[in-house]
Amino acid sequence: MPLSTEPSPTAPLLTTSEAARRAVARLLLAALTVERRASGDDRLRRFRDTRRLIGAAREAGFPVTFLAEATGIGTGTLHARTDPSGPMAVERFLDLLPDAVAERAAAALGGTAPDRRSTTELLRWLVVDADRA
Numbered sequence: 001m002p003l004s005t006e007p008s009p010t011a012p013l014l015t016t017s018e019a020a021r022r023a024v025a026r027l028l029l030a031a032l033t034v035e036r037r038a039s040g041d042d043r044l045r046r047f048r049d050t051r052r053l054i055g056a057a058r059e060a061g062f063p064v065t066f067l068a069e070a071t072g073i074g075t076g077t078l079h080a081r082t083d084p085s086g087p088m089a090v091e092r093f094l095d096l097l098p099d100a101v102a103e104r105a106a107a108a109l110g111g112t113a114p115d116r117r118s119t120t121e122l123l124r125w126l127v128v129d130a131d132r133a
Helices: 018-037 040-059 064-071 075-080 090-095 099-109 119-132
Strands: 087-089 116-118
Touching: 018 040, 018 064, 018 119, 040 064, 040 087, 040 090, 040 119, 064 075, 087 090, 087 119, 090 099, 090 116, 099 119, 116 119
Parallel strands: none
Antiparallel strands: 087 116
């Protein structure tokens, strides 16, 4: 289901499902890992992606304490590493997902360069997918 058909894409997600929490934790850990391994301009892009994904998770209603525990980042650092949701290349988002999830995401979101979506939209897709699985 395309996210554009949802009534309020910026409203907090009212989910506490364990599957959604695990999916968000895996996504953020993958983003942090890729960020740490990158260099040069790619590292800056990945750092920005991580900040925006953290911001999208907070906007979606995931508590800072959960995000800190899931990522191993202290709550103070997490606050500092939070940016408002912003654009992210779909292909970079897909690279952060497990293969089966990435296939579903590619079918639902596209993924051909230079397709970009807001990190809020990408995170919402992940949470909805996790809740359906």
